[in-house]
Amino acid sequence: MKKIFFTSLLIPFIFACQSPLNTNFLKNANDILVDTVADALAIEVKFETKRSWDAYKKYAWGHDVLMPLSKSYKDWYKEPLYISPIDAYSTLFLMGLKDEAKEIEIYVTDTLNFNKDLDAKVFEVNIRILGGLLAMFEWSENPEVLEKAKDFADRMMPAFNTPTGIPAYWVNLKTGVARGDTVNVAEAGTYLLEMGILSYYTKEPKYYQAAKKATLAIYNRRSEIGLIGDEIDVNTGKWVSVTSHICAGVDSYYEYLYKSYLLFGDKELGKIWNESLGLINKYLAEEHEDKLWYGRVDMNTGERSSSVITLYDAFFPAILALSGNMDRAVRLQNTWDWLWKKYGIEPMAYDYKKEKVTYPVYALNPEIIESAYYLYSMTNDSTYLQMNRHYWESIKKYCKTDVAFTSIENVETMVKRDNMPTFFFAETLKYFYLTFSNHQKNFRLQDYVLNTEAHPFKKSNFKKAEMKTRLGI
Ligand code: DMJ
DSSP states (O other): OHHHHHHHHHHHHHHHHTTTOOSHHHHHHHHHHHHHHHHHHHHHHHHHHHHHHHHHHHHHTTSSEEETTTTEEEOSSSSOOOHHHHHHHHHHHHTTOHHHHHHHHHHHHHTOOOOOOSEEEHHHHIIIIIHHHHHHHHHHOOHHHHHHHHHHHHHHGGGGOSSSSOOOSEEETTTOOEEOSEEEHHHHSOOHHHHHHHHHHHTOTHHHHHHHHHHHHHHTTOOTTSOOOSEEETTTOOEEEOEEOSSTTTHHHHHHHHHHHHHHOOHHHHHHHHHHHHHIIIIIEEEETTEEEEOEEETTTOOEEEOEEEGGGGGHHHHHHHTTOHHHHHHHHHHHHHHHHHHSSOOSEEETTTTEEEEOOBOOOOHHHHHHHHHHHHHOOHHHHHHHHHHHHHHHHHHBOSSSBOEEEETTTTEEESOBOHHIIIIIHHHHHHHHTGGGTSSOGGGEEEOTTOOEEEGGGSOGGGHHHHHOO
């Protein structure tokens, strides 16, 4: 810890020194110093991850979520599904916390049983449990983990037996009975990656085909001007809400269009992504007070309906950058950075025209950190390293507890809320760590596609020549 303390004293000095340095010698010296600082931050993030993991083990082992203030736990359902550890695995593994990761793997293969009489939210368990197990399989190469992933997916599959192919909201993991007629677009169309990866490894196209049918069911119900709404009835295929946006409730539908094209080479999805992005930029994007925002419009008329955005939308600079739209990615990330700094930490929802917070919670969410990581990886511009360093300092200042980290009830008062969501392990800590250790080149973003819960999948594992037989593309 001494090293961390010493280096943290150097950090402001080093970053302050960056711009005036213009000779090659000084530039190289500066780069070395920046790398040294980043190394220290990576060590600190790893240390804090281990501290939080130890707290989970001490107070919540076997359960879904740690409650860091009361030092207890909570489960999503009447029985636990072990969501925090499954979500944490790929982060612990990447940080070199191999013993901790191995312990999770052994629990998954030897103890965990998904034959539970409970109704699980299909979207949430897909990105966290199925996504987490598939990443665990890739890193551990343990075939029993793949069996567990397949077992879990088979329990999810009955949800897709609807007249539209859009999955119901809930599915009972034991009986396969599905319920919940209305889903949002993210809940309808965030399955392509996990189910495509499962199809690839099991050589059973049915998973990818079900996911693709659900995504196309959304796309095929676009309006005359090409936009989609945000809530739909899975039985009738009728829009329940006609508001079009990229915010919470829609976000990862768009993310998966592009990432599935990237990982599997599914050209149909690449085409839909390109078309969708054109419409998003045409109808949703707007300049306000010299900043770029993406608001809400009516899917049928294109008329603006609201300027409320959510912190989830900060995923968009990452996907813009990944798909080659760097100018907009940079501008949008600057907007999010401004909002974070306005409050000291970002609020869950904000009205950019009324200039006020509409929902003041911050739940340790990763999106702005994810986008800073993508931009840093893709540009090597230390502006984004500094952004993530700033967000890390804010989270330490406001969210750190004596045992782990916790959510904020209100970013205007910084009152804490007793909850450490599972994505804090899966995403937030991972993106910080990958940013700070980026220069070590031990994880190159261009070699991976990450699901929306930040579980990484190696591109070279997926051979394009195999896609026809394994995924049915
Ligand atoms: C994560 O569970 C996923 O990233 C999801 O797509 C939406 N955002 C949450 C964390 O904020």
